[in-house]
Amino acid sequence: MFDFDVIIKNLPYLLSGVKFTLALACLVIILGTFLGMILGLSKLSKNILIRYPANLIVEITRDTPIIMQMFFIFFGLPALGIRLATFPSAAIAMSLFAAGNTAEIVRGAIDSLPTGQFDAAKSLGMNYLQMMIYVIIPQALRRMIPPAMGLFTTLIKDTSLAAIIGAFELTRAGQEIIERTFHSLEIYLVVAAIYFIICYPLSYYTRKVEKQRVTGF
Amino acid sequence: MIEARDIYKSFGKVQALNGVTTTIQKAEVVVIIGPSGSGKSTFLRCLNHLEKIDRGSIIIDGIPLTDSKTDIHKVREEIGMVFQQFNLFPHLSVLRNITLAQIKVRKRSSEQAERIARDLLRKVGIPEKADNYPFQLSGGQQQRVAIARALAMQPRIMLFDEPTSALDPEMIGEVLEVMKNLAKEGMTMVVVSHEMGFAKEVADRVIFMDEGKIVEEGTPDRLFDHAREERTRTFLSRVLK
Amino acid sequence: MAYQFDFSIIIKYLPLFLKGVFLTVEISFLAILIGLPVGILAALARTSGFRILNLMGAVYVEVFRNTPLLIQIFIIFFGLPGIGIKLSPYISGLTALVLYVGAYNTEVIRAGLEAVPRGQIEAAESLGLTGVQTFLHIILPQTFRISLPALGNNWVALVKNSSLVSVIGMVELTWVTFDLNALTFRSFELFGAATIFYLILIFILINIQAFVEKRYLYKT
Numbered sequence: 181m182f183d184f185d186v187i188i189k190n191l192p193y194l195l196s197g198v199k200f201t202l203a204l205a206c207l208v209i210i211l212g213t214f215l216g217m218i219l220g221l222s223k224l225s226k227n228i229l230i231r232y233p234a235n236l237i238v239e240i241t242r243d244t245p246i247i248m249q250m251f252f253i254f255f256g257l258p259a260l261g262i263r264l265a266t267f268p269s270a271a272i273a274m275s276l277f278a279a280g281n282t283a284e285i286v287r288g289a290i291d292s293l294p295t296g297q298f299d300a301a302k303s304l305g306m307n308y309l310q311m312m313i314y315v316i317i318p319q320a321l322r323r324m325i326p327p328a329m330g331l332f333t334t335l336i337k338d339t340s341l342a343a344i345i346g347a348f349e350l351t352r353a354g355q356e357i358i359e360r361t362f363h364s365l366e367i368y369l370v371v372a373a374i375y376f377i378i379c380y381p382l383s384y385y386t387r388k389v390e391k392q393r394v395t396g397f
Numbered sequence: 398m399i400e401a402r403d404i405y406k407s408f409g410k411v412q413a414l415n416g417v418t419t420t421i422q423k424a425e426v427v428v429i430i431g432p433s434g435s436g437k438s439t440f441l442r443c444l445n446h447l448e449k450i451d452r453g454s455i456i457i458d459g460i461p462l463t464d465s466k467t468d469i470h471k472v473r474e475e476i477g478m479v480f481q482q483f484n485l486f487p488h489l490s491v492l493r494n495i496t497l498a499q500i501k502v503r504k505r506s507s508e509q510a511e512r513i514a515r516d517l518l519r520k521v522g523i524p525e526k527a528d529n530y531p532f533q534l535s536g537g538q539q540q541r542v543a544i545a546r547a548l549a550m551q552p553r554i555m556l557f558d559e560p561t562s563a564l565d566p567e568m569i570g571e572v573l574e575v576m577k578n579l580a581k582e583g584m585t586m587v588v589v590s591h592e593m594g595f596a597k598e599v600a601d602r603v604i605f606m607d608e609g610k611i612v613e614e615g616t617p618d619r620l621f622d623h624a625r626e627e628r629t630r631t632f633l634s635r636v637l638k
Numbered sequence: 639m640a641y642q643f644d645f646s647i648i649i650k651y652l653p654l655f656l657k658g659v660f661l662t663v664e665i666s667f668l669a670i671l672i673g674l675p676v677g678i679l680a681a682l683a684r685t686s687g688f689r690i691l692n693l694m695g696a697v698y699v700e701v702f703r704n705t706p707l708l709i710q711i712f713i714i715f716f717g718l719p720g721i722g723i724k725l726s727p728y729i730s731g732l733t734a735l736v737l738y739v740g741a742y743n744t745e746v747i748r749a750g751l752e753a754v755p756r757g758q759i760e761a762a763e764s765l766g767l768t769g770v771q772t773f774l775h776i777i778l779p780q781t782f783r784i785s786l787p788a789l790g791n792n793w794v795a796l797v798k799n800s801s802l803v804s805v806i807g808m809v810e811l812t813w814v815t816f817d818l819n820a821l822t823f824r825s826f827e828l829f830g831a832a833t834i835f836y837l838i839l840i841f842i843l844i845n846i847q848a849f850v851e852k853r854y855l856y857k858t
Contacts, residue, residue: 372701
């Protein structure tokens with residue numbers, strides 16, 4: 181009953197989808213991390229004009245399903261005259277989601293540092309910028325790595341959602357093959373396997389890094 | 398040198414400081430004792446503006462701390478602080494811990510900063526640990542590095558917030574030794590501590606605080622042996638066993 | 639031709655939206671409820687001494703955490719009929735969510751189990767409690783207390799992920815929104831409103847979580 185032939189014949193097409201999956205993931209990770217760091221530091225700002233909007237953006241992007249954000253950007257924004265294609269819509273929605281979560285990771289990492297570090301830096305006469313650059317951020321970066329890697333894995337998996345609005349990547353490639361061949365089980369299992377092959381090493385490595393954190397700071 | 402007048406400070410509903418007034422002279426060594434919650438650490442942290450006071454004034458060498466025109470970072474360059482938890486920067490080597498603020502805040506060259514750092518490490522007795530990282534050092538060694546780090550800024554005043562309270566007994570002595578030498582050299586020091594022996598030996602004045610107020614102050618001999626206030630005597634009898 | 643905004647349709651279809659919210663909450667709640675014993679069982683398998691059980695648990699967890707939920711839903715709804723198992727959208731969606739949250743729960747519960755101090759088990763044994771009694775009355779409650787924050791996070795994520803079951807035709811908030819969109823084409827207003835509904839829902843859940851944590855967790 182299980183048709184291996186269908187898998188072998190369509191594997192190249194699936195792999196062509198993987199290219200887009202990885203491209204989308206990388207784009208989102210880079211954009212999201214960059215935006216997220218800015219948002220994260222803004223959340224800690226003493227200036228209300230910076231802090232409140234940052235908090236708002238982070239809450240909206242973190243507390244709503246990514247798919248909703250994709251739908252809003254792809255289907256809803258044309259009402260404002262902004263018409264984006266499927267790939268850019270997915271990229272922007274996911275980048276916002278990534279940014280919101282990265283901001284939370286940044287805030288969490290900085291909050292987890294002992295207040296004594298802030299005290300010591302201040303008592304030595306450092307101003308805010310010096311304190312952040314030389315004392316706080318170097319230590320916070322170390323603590324951001326495990327949750328950030330978890331986020332990256334999640335983002336790779338979430339690229340599958342782009343298929344729902346029609347963007348071409350691995351999942352969409354699978355759907356197209358199934359439309360032609362009707363072998364849902366075989367194809368989806370292979371698609372799942374490909375995602376697994378991409379994500380598992382990342383999870384494994386994340387766990388190792390987490391364990392390593394016991395030594396040092 | 399330090400003039401504190403009518404300091405009031407509260408944390409939410411808790412009134413930590415209830416009108417504290419005292420003056421600390423140049424080269425004076427003042428030890429503050431008292432039960433936990435008496436406000437002694439809070440008072441100390443107000444002196445370098447780690448805590449903002451609600452009411453009152455603090456004037457350091459003629460510069461009012463609470464004046465908005467005062468550059469608090471410049472004032473902090475002249476005040477060194479040593480913490481109960483050491484607060485060394487774990488991601489930097491011992492040497493870098495001591496040179497970082499020198500270079501970035503005092504704007505010294507890295508050669509000069511390193512020279513001063515190594516001199517101070519020698520002074521506190523651990524010159525060989527310059528390239529180690531804090532986690533490789535014992536508590537006593539870490540605290541001595543913390544003292545060197547504060548001294549490297551060449552401050553006019555040194556504040557110590559229970560510097561030995563987090564140390565194992567065998568290591569308290571080495572840190573107190575460094576502090577005693579510092580006092581003998583004429584540094585202006587304000588020390589919050591439970592080490593009565595240290596106070597007896599080195600303090601010019603001992604201040605007893607309770608419930609956010611200065612209850613009594615005087616020379617160590619007078620205070621320890623002839624305390625005037627009931628509360629002082631009760632506290633001392635419990636601590637000096 | 640400029641787009642004419644019409645926010646009144648949100649008021650007009652509010653009952654439908656609220657029904658969608660209710661269904662989202664219902665399916666999330668069911669998935670959480672069923673996902674908990676699944677997580678406990680898998681966690682026990684992973685901490686048991688038996689290598690086979692450990693491996694099976696590990697495979698379950700790794701497969702469901704390293705593949706997209708969407709694909710899992712597709713396999714259950716579209717793929718299983720290929721070997722003769724035809725499940726309704728509701729059951730498919732629920733099963734997928736249960737297995738997904740169960741996998742994440744497993745790791746959290748496992749960490750909680752391992753965090754219960756050995757001394758607790760020794761004390762219970764010395765009092766004469768049997769293994770099962772020890773587990774039910776001593777270990778499990780403490781595991782729960784330790785894992786609660788992380789479990790809470792899983793559950794909030796589940797509510798967000800529940801939106802995916804709409805793609806197989808299961809009725810909940812996202813599906814309702816899509817349906818209304820096909821009817822009225824007022825995408826901006828509809829998806830905007832749906833986003834806000836999710837936002838409020840999640841926001842309430844996060845605050846409930848914080849409240850419960852504050853009141854019922856002793857400070858370690």
